[in-house]
Amino acid sequence: MSADTCVYIGDELARYGFGQGHPFGPDRLGAFWKQAQASGLAARVMCCAPVSADRASLERFHTPAYVERVIRQSKTGEGYLDLGDTPAFPGIYEAACYVVGSVLDAIKRLLAEECRHAFVPIAGLHHARRDSAAGFCVFNDCGVAIETLRRVHGLQRIAYVDIDAHHGDGVFYAFESDPELIFADLHEDGRFLYPGTGAAGESGRGTAVGTKLNIPMPPAAGDDAFRAAWRRVEALLDKFQPEFILFQCGADSIAGDPITHLAYTPAAHRHAAAGLCRLPEQHCSGRLLAMGGGGYNRHNLALAWTAVLEVLLENSSTPG
Ligand SMILES: [Zn+2]
Numbered sequence: 001m002s003a004d005t006c007v008y009i010g011d012e013l014a015r016y017g018f019g020q021g022h023p024f025g026p027d028r029l030g031a032f033w034k035q036a037q038a039s040g041l042a043a044r045v046m047c048c049a050p051v052s053a054d055r056a057s058l059e060r061f062h063t064p065a066y067v068e069r070v071i072r073q074s075k076t077g078e079g080y081l082d083l084g085d086t087p088a089f090p091g092i093y094e095a096a097c098y099v100v101g102s103v104l105d106a107i108k109r110l111l112a113e114e115c116r117h118a119f120v121p122i123a124g125l126h127h128a129r130r131d132s133a134a135g136f137c138v139f140n141d142c143g144v145a146i147e148t149l150r151r152v153h154g155l156q157r158i159a160y161v162d163i164d165a166h167h168g169d170g171v172f173y174a175f176e177s178d179p180e181l182i183f184a185d186l187h188e189d190g191r192f193l194y195p196g197t198g199a200a201g202e203s204g205r206g207t208a209v210g211t212k213l214n215i216p217m218p219p220a221a222g223d224d225a226f227r228a229a230w231r232r233v234e235a236l237l238d239k240f241q242p243e244f245i246l247f248q249c250g251a252d253s254i255a256g257d258p259i260t261h262l263a264y265t266p267a268a269h270r271h272a273a274a275g276l277c278r279l280p281e282q283h284c285s286g287r288l289l290a291m292g293g294g295g296y297n298r299h300n301l302a303l304a305w306t307a308v309l310e311v312l313l314e315n316s317s318t319p320g
Helices: 028-038 064-076 092-111 141-151 169-174 223-240 266-278 298-314
Strands: 005-008 046-048 117-120 158-162 181-188 212-217 244-248 288-291
Touching: 005 092, 005 298, 028 298, 046 092, 064 092, 092 117, 092 141, 092 288, 117 298, 141 158, 141 169, 141 244, 141 288, 158 223, 169 181, 181 223, 212 223, 223 266, 244 266, 266 288, 266 298, 288 298
Parallel strands: 005 046, 005 117, 117 288, 158 181, 158 244, 181 212, 244 288
Antiparallel strands: none
């Protein structure tokens, strides 16, 4: 069967959150799924149970010392895993392992052609560095995914596309000198928003110059500005023809997010997903893995993520 879209749903994933009332609270998955059910999309997807990653998988991207630190602080639930944005809680290691493991399971299913598209709502934790947490992100599932696609599955040229309001610094700097990691990131200008990076001149280093596209958007940028900038993303992907596409579709770029200042509507997310689905078959056999990323207004994340899911479903049938 190759005509399906997989979605990862379950308490193990929902548990990745920093407590009720926190912007990244454990109610985000439920807010999305309720909307998916109300809109009838939930009944059309293949639901997959969250899967945990083992330590060896994490260490394809993260340093053993950092993984050890998360394990230790997960037992006590005390302190921060970075300089003060990402608090530990009891069981945070296990919760973070389910985020990464679900993404890796989605990759396995996509490559085995069990499905054509996959969506992991609680994932796309793009700020974590190889040796540290950052910005609510404990393990960088995107980074682990890239390393796993290469070392385990033998793919080389991977594209990472990110429309979250924040710059995907944890992915960008880990692969800044890597000419086969095609990176495109539209984010709120770093002069106005965490993490402050992702200037237009940051286009890769050494042999990787030109394989990275950072597009800072001014505060209050709307759908028209998004669509104009998005053309450059498609041009980059056409030029480098990736074998696999990772799509971080953070919903905090929608107007009304409590911690950012962009003003897209969910139509931007729909537009991006449709553009990625249209990429020629020969580039990556139509495979697309979407990860929910940020999004702290529950209503917005429900609408943006279901917009992406709808596009994945519309484009999921394989001819013949
Ligand atoms: Zn974000």
